[in-house]
Amino acid sequence: MLRAPKGFQMPGSKLTMEFKHQATVTLAEVAEAAGVGESTVSRVLRNHGSFSGRTRERVMAAVQRLGYVPNRIAGTLASTGSRLVAFVIPSLSNIVFSDVLRGASAVLEENRYQAVFSVTDYDPGKEEALATAMLAWRPAAVMLAGYEHTDGTTKMLRASGCRVVELLDLDGDALDIAVGFSNRAAGRESAAFLLRRGYRRIGYVGHDLNRDTRAGKRFSSFCDTLDANGTPLIAREILADASSVENGKQGLERLLARATDLDAVYFSNDDMALGGYFHCLARGIAIPSQLAIFGYNGLDIGRAIPQPLSTIRTPRVATGQTAAQLVVANAPPQAIDLGFELIEGATA
Amino acid sequence: MLRAPKGFQMPGSKLTMEFKHQATVTLAEVAEAAGVGESTVSRVLRNHGSFSGRTRERVMAAVQRLGYVPNRIAGTLASTGSRLVAFVIPSLSNIVFSDVLRGASAVLEENRYQAVFSVTDYDPGKEEALATAMLAWRPAAVMLAGYEHTDGTTKMLRASGCRVVELLDLDGDALDIAVGFSNRAAGRESAAFLLRRGYRRIGYVGHDLNRDTRAGKRFSSFCDTLDANGTPLIAREILADASSVENGKQGLERLLARATDLDAVYFSNDDMALGGYFHCLARGIAIPSQLAIFGYNGLDIGRAIPQPLSTIRTPRVATGQTAAQLVVANAPPQAIDLGFELIEGATA
DNA sequence: CTCCCTTTTGGCAGCGCTGCCAACTGCGGA
DNA sequence: TCCGCAGTTGGCAGCGCTGCCAAAAGGGAG
Structure with missing residues (x-):
C-alpha cells in the first residue's frame, strides 16, 4: 500500500x-x-x-x-466518432441481460470498442435519465432493451445522432436497429405446444408485468392462443416483484391452492419455472403426469435437473453479438430476427 | 427508420x-x-x-x-478527474461478477459516476491488455478481481495514478484498496464444518483452478484443514472448463465412479454443487445420509431446492457497493473484510 | 544535375469544455 | 458622493489528441 x-x-x-x-x-x-x-x-x-x-x-x-x-478522452474529443457503446439495461440480476452483455462485449473488445452500462431497474423514467447521461459520453451507439421507452427517451435518442439498438424484442417499431426475436411468437408457440400435448386446464405464474413488458407480451399472446382454442387460461398468479426461483415456488403454491385441477402451468421464465419444479418435487407432485411445467429462456440449469425443463431457448448471447457487429460495421437501420427454439424437455 | x-x-x-x-x-x-x-x-x-x-x-x-x-468527453478532458470507473472482470457468466457489478453500479449511478467494463475470461494476459485499454479512458478507479495479476498489470496500475480496487479476495497484498473476504478462510471453514458433522471420507469436484485462483485458494485451504485432521481428501475430480451445473453433475458422476465410498463432496461453487445435487436426485442417492454436498456462494436457487444447499454465502453485492463507496469517497488505501456466512442447509 | 512524383514528416488549429482571473454590478456605510 | 465588498459574470488559455495542409525527403527518369 x-x-x-x-x-x-x-x-x-x-x-x-x-x-x-x-x-x-x-x-x-x-x-x-x-x-x-x-x-x-x-x-x-x-x-x-x-x-x-x-x-x-x-x-x-x-x-x-x-x-x-x-488518452482516449482527448483522442475521442479531437476525432469525430467515439468507440464507446452504451448499454442501458433493466437489470443485472436477470441472466438475460448479462448474457447479452457477454455476447456484445466479446465482439466489442475484438474491435477495440469499449462498453459502458447502467441499470434502469425496469423503470422507464430512470431509463430516460440514464440514457441522457449516456449520451453525454457521445457513444457510437446506445443499446436498450425493447421498444417501450418514454417519449422523452425516444425523442432524445432520435435527435442524438448516435446509433440506437433495441434488443430482445421485435414486436413494435424500431427506432434504428433492432435485434432479437418476437416475444409474441414465443408466447403463441408455448401455448400451441401445450395444447398439442393435450393440456387444457392451464394456469400461469408470472412476475411484475408492468415492468417487464416483454414477459407481458408473451403472456398476452399465450392467452390469446388459448382463447382461440376455446380453452382459456384458468388461473393466474402474478407476483409483484422480480422473477426468481423462490417466487416461482411461492407462486405455484398459491396458484395450486386456488385452482386445484390444473394440468399445466406456464411460467414467465425459467427461474420461475424452476421454482415451480422444485415445489412439485418437494410436494411429490408428479411431473408431467399430474402437472406439466413450461418455462421461457432455456437456461442451462434447466437441462441439468432430473427432468429437463420444457421451455423456449432464446438467443441471448447471439443477440448481444449481432447487435455489436451491426454497430461496429455501422450497418443501415434494420430489424434482425434471431428466432428462438422450443425445447420439448420432459416437464410438459 | x-x-x-x-x-x-x-x-x-x-x-x-x-x-x-x-x-x-x-x-x-x-x-x-x-x-x-x-x-x-x-x-x-x-x-x-x-x-x-x-x-x-x-x-x-x-x-x-x-x-x-x-459533452462529458470534453468536460472530462478539461477538468482534472473523470467520473468513469473501470471494471476488469473475469467473466459475465459467473453470477459472482454480475452481482458485484450490480452492487457497484447502483452506488455509482447515485453519485453520477459511469461504469465501464471488460471481460478477461480469466486470462491474466488479456487482463493486462484490457486494463491498459481501460487506463486510456483515465478512469477514477479500476476494479479488478483478486490479487493475481501479471507484473505488467501491477506496474501499470501502480504508475497510472488512478485508484485500484481488488475485489473478492483478501489473501494477498493489496495494491491500493481491497474489498472482499478471505477465500482461504472460506475453504477452511467449509472443511471444519464437514468434519464437525462427522464426515471423514471427503471428495472434491471443481473447475479449472489455474484460472479461477480464488477457487484454488479455497480448495487448498480446504485440503490443509482435512490434512490437519488426519483425514485427507480421498479423491478429486477437476473439470477443465468453467463451472456450470452440467459440469458439477458430470464431475460428481465421474468422481463417484472412481471413489465409491465417499460420505461428502465439496464443490468449487454452488453451480457445481447443484449439478451434484441433481445427479443424486436422478440416481436416487440419498442426501445427506448417503452423500453430503457442500457448495460455495450462497446462490438464491440453493435455498429453493427441496433440501436447502449447505454452502457459504458470500457478500457479492455488498462487495460491489462497498468498493464503489470507497472510490466515490476517495478513501485512503485499506483492506475491508466483509466476511461470509456459513449456511448449514440440509445437504450436509 | 534537374525535374517530378511519391512517401514521410511536422506545424498548428481546433474538438467542447472547465478553471482562473479580471471586470462588473449593486448596495450599504463612511 | 465615494469606497469597499460580496455576489455575478465574461474572456480566454488550455486539457491531449487528431486531421489538415504544407513542407521536406527520397528516387527514378530524362
Whole structure:
C-alpha cells in the first residue's frame, strides 16, 4: 500500500513526484523523446497514415521507455466518432441481460470498442435519465432493451445522432436497429405446444408485468392462443416483484391452492419455472403426469435437473453479438430476427 | 427508420441537416441563445459557483429549447478527474461478477459516476491488455478481481495514478484498496464444518483452478484443514472448463465412479454443487445420509431446492457497493473484510 | 544535375469544455 | 458622493489528441 490517496501530497517525497510524472506522460513528451513530431507519434500508434520502419521503432521505444498510455478522452474529443457503446439495461440480476452483455462485449473488445452500462431497474423514467447521461459520453451507439421507452427517451435518442439498438424484442417499431426475436411468437408457440400435448386446464405464474413488458407480451399472446382454442387460461398468479426461483415456488403454491385441477402451468421464465419444479418435487407432485411445467429462456440449469425443463431457448448471447457487429460495421437501420427454439424437455 | 447511416449524406436533404444540427449543440450555442457567457452556462449546469436566479432560468430555458446534452468527453478532458470507473472482470457468466457489478453500479449511478467494463475470461494476459485499454479512458478507479495479476498489470496500475480496487479476495497484498473476504478462510471453514458433522471420507469436484485462483485458494485451504485432521481428501475430480451445473453433475458422476465410498463432496461453487445435487436426485442417492454436498456462494436457487444447499454465502453485492463507496469517497488505501456466512442447509 | 512524383514528416488549429482571473454590478456605510 | 465588498459574470488559455495542409525527403527518369 504505497500509494497516497489522491489530493494528498507527500511533501517533498520523491515517490510522489515520480508518481505524478508517470501518471501524466503525454503524446508531446513521447514525440520529444523520440525526436519526431506529435502527428508522427499519433500516426504510428494508430497505425494510420504512412511512416518509415525506423520512425516506428523509435516511437515505440520511447512509448515503452516512458510508459505512455494514450488518452482516449482527448483522442475521442479531437476525432469525430467515439468507440464507446452504451448499454442501458433493466437489470443485472436477470441472466438475460448479462448474457447479452457477454455476447456484445466479446465482439466489442475484438474491435477495440469499449462498453459502458447502467441499470434502469425496469423503470422507464430512470431509463430516460440514464440514457441522457449516456449520451453525454457521445457513444457510437446506445443499446436498450425493447421498444417501450418514454417519449422523452425516444425523442432524445432520435435527435442524438448516435446509433440506437433495441434488443430482445421485435414486436413494435424500431427506432434504428433492432435485434432479437418476437416475444409474441414465443408466447403463441408455448401455448400451441401445450395444447398439442393435450393440456387444457392451464394456469400461469408470472412476475411484475408492468415492468417487464416483454414477459407481458408473451403472456398476452399465450392467452390469446388459448382463447382461440376455446380453452382459456384458468388461473393466474402474478407476483409483484422480480422473477426468481423462490417466487416461482411461492407462486405455484398459491396458484395450486386456488385452482386445484390444473394440468399445466406456464411460467414467465425459467427461474420461475424452476421454482415451480422444485415445489412439485418437494410436494411429490408428479411431473408431467399430474402437472406439466413450461418455462421461457432455456437456461442451462434447466437441462441439468432430473427432468429437463420444457421451455423456449432464446438467443441471448447471439443477440448481444449481432447487435455489436451491426454497430461496429455501422450497418443501415434494420430489424434482425434471431428466432428462438422450443425445447420439448420432459416437464410438459 | 428515418435515420441515415452515419457517413452517408442524403444530398441536400433538410432532414440530414437538421439531424446534424441537433447532434451538435454546444455549450457556446447555449450561451449565445441565453445571452450569457460560456462559463456562466457551465456554472449553472454544474450548479457550481454563483449565479442569479434569473440567469439560471434563462440558461435552463435555452438548454431545453435547443435540446442541449453536455459533452462529458470534453468536460472530462478539461477538468482534472473523470467520473468513469473501470471494471476488469473475469467473466459475465459467473453470477459472482454480475452481482458485484450490480452492487457497484447502483452506488455509482447515485453519485453520477459511469461504469465501464471488460471481460478477461480469466486470462491474466488479456487482463493486462484490457486494463491498459481501460487506463486510456483515465478512469477514477479500476476494479479488478483478486490479487493475481501479471507484473505488467501491477506496474501499470501502480504508475497510472488512478485508484485500484481488488475485489473478492483478501489473501494477498493489496495494491491500493481491497474489498472482499478471505477465500482461504472460506475453504477452511467449509472443511471444519464437514468434519464437525462427522464426515471423514471427503471428495472434491471443481473447475479449472489455474484460472479461477480464488477457487484454488479455497480448495487448498480446504485440503490443509482435512490434512490437519488426519483425514485427507480421498479423491478429486477437476473439470477443465468453467463451472456450470452440467459440469458439477458430470464431475460428481465421474468422481463417484472412481471413489465409491465417499460420505461428502465439496464443490468449487454452488453451480457445481447443484449439478451434484441433481445427479443424486436422478440416481436416487440419498442426501445427506448417503452423500453430503457442500457448495460455495450462497446462490438464491440453493435455498429453493427441496433440501436447502449447505454452502457459504458470500457478500457479492455488498462487495460491489462497498468498493464503489470507497472510490466515490476517495478513501485512503485499506483492506475491508466483509466476511461470509456459513449456511448449514440440509445437504450436509 | 534537374525535374517530378511519391512517401514521410511536422506545424498548428481546433474538438467542447472547465478553471482562473479580471471586470462588473449593486448596495450599504463612511 | 465615494469606497469597499460580496455576489455575478465574461474572456480566454488550455486539457491531449487528431486531421489538415504544407513542407521536406527520397528516387527514378530524362
